[in-house]
Each structure stands twice: as structure tokens, then as C-alpha cells.
Amino acid sequence: MSIEQFINGAISPWMKEEGPDSDIVMSSRIRLARNFQKYPFPIIASEERMEEVLNFFKKEYNGQSFRDYKKFEVVEMNDLQPIEKRVLVEKHLISPHLTDHSKYSASLISQNEQVSIMINEEDHIRIQLYFPGFQLDRALEQASQLDDWLEEKVDYAFDENRGYLTSCPTNVGTGMRASVMMHLPALAMTQQINRMTPAINQLGLVVRGIYGEGSETVGNIFQISNQITLGKSEEDIVEDLHSVVRQLIDQERKARQVLMHRSGMQLEDRVFRSYGVLKHSRIIESKEAAKCLSDLRLGIDLGFIEHIPQTILNELMVLTQPGFLQQYAKESLSPSERDIRRASLIRERVQLENKE
């Protein structure tokens, strides 16, 4: 398989598009947790019940389309090899939790991979919808329509006072987690993001790394999401998140201007050195790769580097994860073998754009 084909297959179509403020916001996501009223929730359900839930989805939704989201396909965890599951996690299409939850776990994925509805994760249903750039309102609107579409056939567990009921009390109410993935290199370089995080937390929002809860921040990519799901409408939660993200965008832009003004040459040096590492190294750990990719992306945004698309950061952050590297190599690899493959994959990818 050529690297072009591999990348084309590896990167979700929606991820290749640019959206509003996509110099800083990589993607916006809405996730809704829902459960069937008539079945025990997955954390206590018997295998038979879970199988019934799965079969319902296979029967009702496999091959279906809903508006822009064509040809949903049920992907069963039981049918997948460990590397294939890992790849879906790295593409953010499923959660790590789903992969080891039950043999009746699955995901209903739209053809363009913008929508992934996980089945028998912690809850029966977890609707996930992605948009490129900063498009939280649109994501919420579309997620609600998907929710309505499912509700035509599913009777949700819902309580007039509490709202949607979920396995974990932190999701009760709206069942919604809205999040944006942001690239904040200037706020990270100047240590400002560390000072901002406590204030963001006080607003009921959380700052995390690229692979969600418990994951470390790599490549200066931060996920900002709501902590609170109860006592506020979906619209209000999204509005609060929206306003904080808007401020972070402004702060990041200011910080970039200040850096350019005060130490433009140092910044250019840093960007080009990282570009040099990506183009030349033969062995690279994922952390260094993420750091260099972040610098490269910043260099593209600042105009130091032309002819390389902005989306290379999103793309290579995914492609250089262990699952993808092993899928590309078609074999399982030790960590040090992965460091070699990672370097070689990055070199090949950057060479495709070699018009400097």
C-alpha cells in the first residue's frame, strides 16, 4: 500500500476539511449519553440483554442513512483484531473503554466517520459527532437531530426532574459532553495555559490531553470540555464552553503576536529545527514527534512554512500512534521498532509535500 493510500484510508474525511478558526481549533465534538428505558444499563446488564441491544442496532440501523450522514455501518468489537480496535481509538471513533467492555459492544459509524454511535459502552448509546474547526453550535444542532432520529425507535431512560439517566452520575441530566480540541503552542510556550487552567476549571470546564481523561498533553493540543451535565440546558453548556474557547483563541493569537514581535527569529529557528527533525530523523519517540509537529503547525500558521497543509498536525498526530504504525507495518512492533517506523512514516509524509 502506498503512503498516499494509507493516509487516505487512515484519516477520516471530515478531518481533512478546514473549519472556522481552524488555525487554533482542530475539532469540535458533541457526545450524548443515552440508555434504553427497558433494559438494565450495560454496567449491570446480562450478556443476553446486551446482545438484544446490539441486535436491535444491527437490524434497524445497519446500512441506513440520516441526512448528510450516509450508510451507517455496525462495527462489532468482537470481529476486530487488537490492532484494528486500537486504530479506531486513535481515530477517536471509539473509546478505549468500548474495546474491552463486552463481546456485544459495537459502534455505528457513518461513512464519512463524522458520526460514531457507540453501543454497549458504559451506556447503551453514546452518540458522538465531530466537526472540523470551531463549530460547537452546529455540532449540537446536528447531534440533537441524530438524537431525535434514534428516539423515533428507542424509548430513552429519562426522568422529568433529572433528565437523561446514565450509568455514571456525572453524565446524568443532559448526558452531554461538548469538547473542542485546541492547538495552543504559544500559550504553552509562555506557560500561560498552566496559569489559566484553574480559572477554566472554576467555570465547570476541564482541560485535558488529546486522548481525553487521564491522557497527558502532547503536541500542545488541549481538549476543553464541560464537566457539568446537570442543571443547565445543552445550549447554556455549549454557550459557556463557546465563550471560554473564544477567549482562549484570542489569547493564543495575542501570545503568538507577542512571541513573533519579541523573538521572531528564535521562533523561526525553533520551527525550522523541528521541521528538520521531522524530515531527517531515523528514530523518533511519539512525544518528540508531537512536539515537532506542533512547531511545524505553528510555523505553517505563522507563514514561515508554505506548501504544507495545516491539517498535517491532526493527520500525523493520528498516523504516528502505535496502532496506526502497526497497521501500516502489517505486524506488531516493539516500542523501539515503532520509533523507527514513526520516523520513516513522517519522512515519507513530509516528502509528499516537498516543494519548499
Place this chain on the structure above:
Amino acid sequence: MSIEQFINGAISPWMKEEGPDSDIVMSSRIRLARNFQKYPFPIIASEERMEEVLNFFKKEYNGQSFRDYKKFEVVEMNDLQPIEKRVLVEKHLISPHLTDHSKYSASLISQNEQVSIMINEEDHIRIQLYFPGFQLDRALEQASQLDDWLEEKVDYAFDENRGYLTSCPTNVGTGMRASVMMHLPALAMTQQINRMTPAINQLGLVVRGIYGEGSETVGNIFQISNQITLGKSEEDIVEDLHSVVRQLIDQERKARQVLMHRSGMQLEDRVFRSYGVLKHSRIIESKEAAKCLSDLRLGIDLGFIEHIPQTILNELMVLTQPGFLQQYAKESLSPSERDIRRASLIRERVQLENKE
């Protein structure tokens, strides 16, 4: 001035040639210290006497040729700007000592810059002769002929028992310093050179950095020379040095093979990362530049990098010195301005070979 023209003017013609074992030995040099019998030695001479010495050379040798060494030219220190003197030092054509010694100091330099006869340095005459690669015997033979040529007109201070008399007692006897400049990256990486140095010293030889006495080792370049000038013939001194250099060459080649065998991928990674830094950095200090140039040169020697001539190390080690950078910039530069110029000059130079 284009970078090609600048380099052509900056690099001595002999330096562009390859010689025997030039994968490891960059150059061989013979230096002979001589004095006039009839004048007090420069360290105690009056200005009038020094002027007489200088005038003698101007009258007798300016514009002359001797065998392969055409058109000697007297370059007087008094006529030079500080940057021009610095450039001659960086090209190893004169010593730092000559530049601030006397207003009657000069150097008689052959057109191809292979021979430089310093006048009124610590001694009246210091004949220096360079050959590319490992050619000590040939250098000694040619230096002796140059010595004889001068002796046709100069009555040397010579003592039957002590030999040639010199200002400093460490040069008495043969007045000869034979030295080779070696690139020993594998012996340096494996720390072997540090362990070998005491043994080399015990043989009456000295290991120094690229700019001689007191200079730090940069770019894994080591100068090996004789310490003792007395009690041995020129031929014996050169033979001893020759045999140690021969052993160092063998050890370096073995160390390279071992490194390739044990950690070839790490070595390749190191080489290409350094190549990436040279091709991309916007700010680079001379020490890092030397380290990266050493790695690049090793990569060329080991066949990792093709289409770049071996001589790029010798060339860029000289071109990126402060004097040359300022000559190229046509203005005096602060250290941080030099780091920027250095990076840009290296990038331009490497781009000339950009056929990777």
C-alpha cells in the same frame, strides 16, 4: 558577492583537494622556525631591525616563485583591517601571535596558499607548509626544500651542538613542528580518545584542538603534533608522529565499524538529525555547528549521505568562524548576529549540494 564566489575566495586551493587517508586526516603540516644570525631575535629586536628583516623579504621574495609554489606575496599586518587578519588566522595562514606582534610583521604567502612564511613572529622566519590528507613525509621533504631555498640568501642562526636557535627553547634543535589535523568522531563518541591521550603524550606528542595550543576541541577535530624538537632528526620526529597517526587512523576505522555494527540506526539517526539542523536552523552557535558538521562528515564517510563532498567539513569549519562571517557580512557582528549569519551561510552552502 555570491556564496560560490565567497567560498572560492575563502577556501585555500590546496584545501579543496583530497589526499591519502583523507576520510580521517584532514591535513598535514610542517612548520620550521628559523632566525637570522645577524639580527637580534624578534622578542628583543628593535623596530629598526625588524623593519630590516621585513624589507629584506619584500625585496628578495615578493612576487617570486619556487617550484610548485608560485608568486609569493608579502602580506603586511600593518596593511590589514582586524577582520582581514582574523580571516588569515582562521585559514591557518598566520598565527594569532603574528597579528599583534609588531608593525613589521608579515607573511609571505604562495598563490595556492599552501605555503605561508611568517616574518617577525616569535622568530624571524616561520615556514609553514600544508598538504591535504596524510602526507607528512612529502610535507617534510618540500619544507626542507623551501628551507634550502631561503638559506641561499639567509644566514641562519645555527649551533653545531644545539641545531637551529629559536626565541623559545622549546623550538631549539630542528625548529620543527610536524602536525596532522584528524577527524576522530568515533573515537570521540566512544570516549576512547580521552583514554589514548596520556599514552600519546608519553611518546612526546601533543593532542590539541583545531586552532592549536590552548584551543578547545570542536567538531571532533584533533591536532596531533610533536612536542620535542631537540635530540632527534626531523625524519625521526616525523616517523614517530607518522606511526601514532597511522594507529589512530586504524583505531578510528575500527571504532566506526563497531558503531555501525552495534548501533547503525542510532548513528544514522544522529547523522541525519545533524544534517537537518544544518539545513534548517536559523540560529546556530559555532560549537553546535562544529558538532553537526562533524556528524555530517561522518555520515558522508559512512555512505549515509551522498552528493556532498567530504571537504565540506574543512570548508565550513573555516567559513563559520567569526572573521569569515564578518567578512561575508561586510560589517562587524555581535555574537548573536553571528549565530544568525552562521546558520544562513551554512544553509546556503548546503543548498548548493541539494541533490539528496
